[in-house]
Amino acid sequence: TPIESANLSRIYKLRELFGFPVGFSDHTIGEIAASLSTAMGCCMIEKHMTLDKQNPELEHFMCAEPNDLKNLVEAVNNASLALGDDDIHYKEEEAIRRGTTRRSIVTTTSLKKGDIIKEHMLTAKRPSIGIPPNEFDYVLGKKLNKDIENDSTLFWDDID
Numbered sequence: 152t153p154i155e156s157a158n159l160s161r162i163y164k165l166r167e168l169f170g171f172p173v174g175f176s177d178h179t180i181g182e183i184a185a186s187l188s189t190a191m192g193c194c195m196i197e198k199h200m201t202l203d204k205q206n207p208e209l210e211h212f213m214c215a216e217p218n219d220l221k222n223l224v225e226a227v228n229n230a231s232l233a234l235g236d237d238d239i240h241y242k243e244e245e246a247i248r249r250g251t252t253r254r255s256i257v258t259t260t261s262l263k264k265g266d267i268i269k270e271h272m273l274t275a276k277r278p279s280i281g282i283p284p285n286e287f288d289y290v291l292g293k294k295l296n297k298d299i300e301n302d303s304t305l306f307w308d309d310i311d
Contacts, residue, residue: 253279
Protein backbone atom coordinates (compact mmCIF):
# COMPACT_ATOMS: atom_id res chain seq x y z
CA THR A 152 0.00 0.00 0.00
CA PRO A 153 1.48 3.38 -0.90
CA ILE A 154 1.66 5.60 2.17
CA GLU A 155 -0.83 8.06 0.66
CA SER A 156 -3.38 5.24 0.46
CA ALA A 157 -3.07 4.10 4.09
CA ASN A 158 -6.12 6.25 5.02
CA LEU A 159 -5.45 6.15 8.75
CA SER A 160 -8.33 8.53 9.38
CA ARG A 161 -10.69 5.60 9.05
CA ILE A 162 -9.41 4.39 12.44
CA TYR A 163 -11.51 7.06 14.15
CA LYS A 164 -14.53 6.25 12.00
CA LEU A 165 -14.34 2.49 12.64
CA ARG A 166 -14.10 3.02 16.38
CA GLU A 167 -17.05 5.41 16.26
CA LEU A 168 -19.19 3.14 14.10
CA PHE A 169 -18.63 -0.11 15.94
CA GLY A 170 -17.58 0.91 19.45
CA PHE A 171 -14.77 -1.64 19.61
CA PRO A 172 -10.99 -1.35 19.83
CA VAL A 173 -9.41 -0.98 16.39
CA GLY A 174 -6.28 -2.62 15.03
CA PHE A 175 -4.22 -1.80 11.96
CA SER A 176 -3.13 -4.28 9.30
CA ASP A 177 -0.05 -2.49 7.97
CA HIS A 178 0.83 -3.18 4.36
CA THR A 179 2.94 -0.05 3.92
CA ILE A 180 6.73 0.06 3.76
CA GLY A 181 8.45 1.47 6.84
CA GLU A 182 7.12 2.25 10.28
CA ILE A 183 5.42 5.65 9.92
CA ALA A 184 1.90 4.30 9.31
CA ALA A 185 2.12 1.91 12.26
CA SER A 186 3.43 4.67 14.53
CA LEU A 187 0.66 7.03 13.49
CA SER A 188 -1.98 4.34 13.92
CA THR A 189 -0.80 3.96 17.52
CA ALA A 190 -1.16 7.69 18.04
CA MET A 191 -4.68 7.43 16.63
CA GLY A 192 -5.66 4.80 19.15
CA CYS A 193 -4.99 1.44 17.52
CA CYS A 194 -4.47 -1.26 20.08
CA MET A 195 -3.01 -3.88 17.74
CA ILE A 196 -0.79 -3.80 14.67
CA GLU A 197 -0.32 -6.57 12.14
CA LYS A 198 2.81 -6.44 10.01
CA HIS A 199 3.97 -9.20 7.69
CA MET A 200 7.50 -10.44 8.31
CA THR A 201 10.05 -12.08 6.06
CA LEU A 202 13.62 -13.21 6.42
CA ASP A 203 14.43 -11.97 2.91
CA LYS A 204 12.78 -9.03 1.10
CA GLN A 205 14.55 -10.14 -2.09
CA ASN A 206 12.48 -13.32 -2.19
CA PRO A 207 10.50 -13.07 -5.45
CA GLU A 208 7.38 -14.68 -3.99
CA LEU A 209 4.30 -12.52 -3.43
CA GLU A 210 4.52 -9.74 -0.82
CA HIS A 211 8.07 -10.35 0.45
CA PHE A 212 9.21 -6.94 -0.87
CA MET A 213 6.81 -5.08 1.46
CA CYS A 214 7.35 -7.25 4.52
CA ALA A 215 9.49 -6.34 7.47
CA GLU A 216 12.77 -8.14 7.92
CA PRO A 217 13.78 -8.80 11.56
CA ASN A 218 15.69 -5.50 11.89
CA ASP A 219 12.80 -3.61 10.23
CA LEU A 220 10.40 -5.22 12.68
CA LYS A 221 12.64 -4.23 15.59
CA ASN A 222 12.61 -0.61 14.33
CA LEU A 223 8.84 -0.73 13.86
CA VAL A 224 8.26 -1.98 17.42
CA GLU A 225 10.57 0.73 18.76
CA ALA A 226 8.79 3.44 16.71
CA VAL A 227 5.35 2.24 17.83
CA ASN A 228 6.45 2.09 21.48
CA ASN A 229 7.94 5.58 21.22
CA ALA A 230 4.73 6.88 19.64
CA SER A 231 2.79 5.41 22.54
CA LEU A 232 5.17 6.96 25.08
CA ALA A 233 5.03 10.34 23.32
CA LEU A 234 1.25 10.42 23.70
CA GLY A 235 1.59 10.61 27.47
CA ASP A 236 -1.65 11.44 29.21
CA ASP A 237 -4.17 14.26 29.03
CA ASP A 238 -3.23 15.72 32.41
CA ILE A 239 -2.05 19.31 31.86
CA HIS A 240 1.01 19.74 34.03
CA TYR A 241 4.73 20.24 33.68
CA LYS A 242 6.85 17.13 33.78
CA GLU A 243 9.91 17.31 36.02
CA GLU A 244 12.28 17.56 33.04
CA GLU A 245 10.23 20.45 31.64
CA ALA A 246 10.33 22.32 34.94
CA ILE A 247 14.10 21.93 35.15
CA ARG A 248 14.60 23.51 31.70
CA ARG A 249 11.86 26.07 32.00
CA GLY A 250 14.16 28.73 33.42
CA THR A 251 16.68 28.38 30.62
CA THR A 252 14.22 28.17 27.74
CA ARG A 253 11.74 30.88 28.75
CA ARG A 254 12.46 34.59 28.55
CA SER A 255 12.57 37.64 30.80
CA ILE A 256 12.07 41.32 30.10
CA VAL A 257 15.49 42.89 29.41
CA THR A 258 16.52 46.51 28.91
CA THR A 259 17.67 47.68 25.47
CA THR A 260 19.44 50.75 26.85
CA SER A 261 20.90 52.02 30.12
CA LEU A 262 18.19 53.53 32.33
CA LYS A 263 18.27 55.92 35.27
CA LYS A 264 16.37 55.92 38.54
CA GLY A 265 13.07 57.75 37.98
CA ASP A 266 12.84 56.93 34.23
CA ILE A 267 9.36 55.98 33.05
CA ILE A 268 9.52 52.67 31.18
CA LYS A 269 8.57 52.87 27.51
CA GLU A 270 8.23 50.10 24.95
CA HIS A 271 11.45 50.92 23.04
CA MET A 272 13.45 50.42 26.25
CA LEU A 273 12.60 46.73 26.56
CA THR A 274 12.93 43.38 24.81
CA ALA A 275 12.71 39.74 25.90
CA LYS A 276 15.67 37.37 26.22
CA ARG A 277 16.68 34.15 27.92
CA PRO A 278 16.92 33.06 30.68
CA SER A 279 13.70 33.36 32.64
CA ILE A 280 15.01 34.84 35.86
CA GLY A 281 13.16 38.14 35.91
CA ILE A 282 9.79 39.58 34.91
CA PRO A 283 8.19 37.34 32.24
CA PRO A 284 7.31 38.86 28.83
CA ASN A 285 3.58 38.31 29.38
CA GLU A 286 3.81 41.13 31.98
CA PHE A 287 5.19 43.55 29.36
CA ASP A 288 2.08 45.76 29.26
CA TYR A 289 1.99 45.97 33.06
CA VAL A 290 5.62 47.18 33.18
CA LEU A 291 5.09 49.97 30.62
CA GLY A 292 4.58 53.35 32.28
CA LYS A 293 6.13 52.24 35.60
CA LYS A 294 8.94 54.22 37.20
CA LEU A 295 12.39 52.75 37.85
CA ASN A 296 13.59 52.92 41.43
CA LYS A 297 17.29 52.45 40.58
CA ASP A 298 19.78 52.78 37.71
CA ILE A 299 19.86 49.81 35.34
CA GLU A 300 22.53 49.03 32.77
CA ASN A 301 21.86 48.19 29.13
CA ASP A 302 20.98 44.51 28.48
CA SER A 303 19.97 43.87 32.09
CA THR A 304 17.15 41.64 33.22
CA LEU A 305 14.29 43.59 34.80
CA PHE A 306 13.02 42.40 38.19
CA TRP A 307 9.87 43.34 40.10
CA ASP A 308 11.88 45.14 42.77
CA ASP A 309 13.40 47.44 40.07
CA ILE A 310 10.06 49.22 39.50
CA ASP A 311 7.60 51.17 41.63
